Amino acid sequence: MLRSLRTAAAAASIVGAVMAVPAAAKPPSFSNNRADEDWGVLREPANRTGAAWEAFKFAPLDAAGDSFLTIGADLRLRFESYAANFDAAKPDETYGWSRVMPYADLHLGPNLRFFGQMLGAWADRSALTEGPVDQTGVELLQGFAEASAPVGSGELSVRGGRQMVAYGSERLIGLRFGPNVPLSFDGARARLEFGGWTADAFAYRPVANAPGDFDDRTDRGREIYGLYATRALPEIGPRSGLDLYWIGYGREDARFDSGVADERRHTFGARFFGSFADWSWNHEAMLQLGSFGGERILAWSAATETRHTFSELPLRPFVEIKAAVISGDGGPGGRLGTFNALFPKGKYFGEIGLIGPANLMNIHPVIGVSLGSGWSLTGAAVFYWRQSLDDGVYGNPGNLIRPSAGSRARYVGTQGEVVLGWEATPNVTLETSYALFEPGRFLSETGPGKTVHFVGGEIQLRY
Template identity: 30%
Template sequence: MKRERIRHGWLTAGESARQAVVGSLLLWTCSSAVAAQSTPPPFKLLGYEEDYRYLADTDRVGWARLKYIPAGEHGWLSLGGESRTLYDYRDHPGFGRFAGDSDGYWQQRLRVWGDYRVNPNLRVFGELASSFVSDLQTRPVQSVDRNTLELAQGFAEISSGELSSSQPTPTWRLRVGRQQIAYGWQRLLDPRDPANSRMPFDAARLLYTQSRWSGGLLWGHAVETRIGGFDDRTNDAQRLWGAHVEVPLLASAPKVAKLEALYLDTEQKNRRYSNGVIGEDRRHTLSARLSGADKGWDYDLELIGQRGSFGEQQVRAWQGTLFAGYTFDQSAWKPRLGFRLEASSGDRDANDGEVNTFNGLFSRASVFDGSMITSNVRYFGPDLVLKPTPKLWLNVYVLALQRQSLDDGIYAAGWRVIQPGSANRERDIGVRKVIWLKYRFNDFVTLDVYANHTSAGPFLRQGATRGQDYFYIAPYLTLRF
């Protein structure tokens, strides 16, 4: 039955979705032709972090002509873009507590940006984005689904300029304007890439780099994204400022051990937790992250503590994460066998004058579909990555999900309560099984298939609504230049 519904969803998708796919295929053809002429370095999550100065003294053909365009006496312009077409199918959203589209729906995201380096000391970056959905029927369209046309990013940057060929990064940079932000593994700050519409910040950032360490300061507000055209605005209800520092612990081998620290002072109004109270959430968040890789081993350890206030209550919350693994690089398919462990605090007592629910602030989703956030959840289990060919990548992991506190509930993206803590005293939420397949046709075109099946455990099966197993699948085609 489930396979029939998925197949039916593909067959009954709207004409606009079909046109989006056709458009993407045409871009695919163009990208393939360009790829045959020039090979780019790996694209980055944030386009403004890419640097194509190395093309200045080369014979630029195909793709390279767009990435380095001489402009002005000392300047150059770089153009980039993305098209992503995604089919979203969910069975029993919220474990049967939220409405869903039985046939799924289509998403289309288009982004184009330009990076103008006026001279070594001045830079202007701008990005336009458009996102829309087709065949979404069971809930109102939200800004994460559709944003007709928007200035997704637009900032100016002044800097100390290039120091030397061995130190191409400016010592300091002051960046002011609308920008997307990511730090570390994005457990606290993330541009919301899985969603159809990314989330930027209206912010000022001072960035500093030298040979042994780098860091910076941040002040600003999140942007309130809306579904219309050019109607996004600064969200005065979500303010933040903070500082970040990054230090390689071994100068001779910087990839072996890197220590990062991030401090954020945030204010989020109209926050609601499972007890139903709405208030202003003010937090001081401090994160320490140690990561690295050596001789096949890799690890990522992060500890986060939070203090502050929620209305008249005090905030005391935390999160701890350890991802580690070993890659058998000389074996067929280059398997990486790893382990994932994460725990986030939940509220211990609704009447003790404290809020202990961890707030991930602007973190990346724990799963691509945003079906559950990490607050009051601990999970652990094995993680396997395979690379059968240079173009094919496969990630499979299985996680046991449990509540950290039996007095708090669990939440979906947007802090929607899936099940309140008062429903029962069970700890086991269920078991999550994820398969993520990525096939790279060329340097510009990739096809992903992401699937998540999470069983409903005792905590979800007992309550006002009996929980049902949740299933999600999303094939999506991404084109980037």
């Protein structure tokens, strides 16, 4: 608790400094992965405002400004409270998270870059429930070198080291930014950009988190590799495109409802996303093949998101419909049908974070409004069913939380959520949320079946 109080005091001082930033300042958008930001735009005097903080984002090291240093940090304080959580050793619990992530980004000319980011993540939480996404002490979150060179009319870059990785809408490879400890990987990536395409070839192993300082190591029991290509489609609309990918995955001692064995899996997928006028969409389909011990794997998933914003109305309300069908195992027969979401984003289906993307069908309507002055309000409901009656229910990281236990009930539960957010400045955001989960017949038949209540809140500071 003392550590959280000290962090809160530091947060207050940073808030004061950030709130003093002139309103005219228009820096590049902040990203959850700070390595994705390019502050080289401040090389041009016309893009500078004279604000004191710009000295930290672009410190030129030569006359041309081709070599420069960027430094910054993220600070987040968050609390969460559960009542009657059926997926916890301590069903009623309130705990706090604190996280700080300073970074430095060194560019030596236009073709060589070194990026480093530290992580400090601590939790005020019961030892009964604390896990690897709660606390990891002080660690290296990212540390990589990147070199690039022109290739014909395109560009080739190679990056190696420890890095955060996200592809598409993070259904398969994500930052795990919502929990207290983000996910990073050790490995390498080669990227080729040409003719509207961006194509990556990569090979990584995830970092296994431990609670002490500087004790996180490469997870030798899991690996991921593959090809991921994106084609921009500006002729359809801004931020529109097509993703095509193959992702290979290996895991030792994987556990599913059907047993424990080594897993080798290949995912083939496509995603079509974009926006046009007041519409936006994100549709994705995936097929998985491979082996699980002596069984072969045949699994699949399809997901869709469609949003319409009523931009002509006060508060700019929007309505969004999400839906997904994610395969489960069909029982004995020499084939595993449970879909594996690999390394998905944290809190996959909402803030309460109980149900994960395996053996599932859901419908997920969302509504929201912009209240002005940076305030937003959204509400959502999620209805869950088991896709296969011979498979159980899984958590966000793919852990089995309820075996099928012979139950023939399909309905898993109903979830509701309200989130109130405030972007005070581009550097300061606050959020509070309330959610509940009403267990359906399957959960009631196979274990504790009380209604789960959740309250969360956070403040995040960035520069």
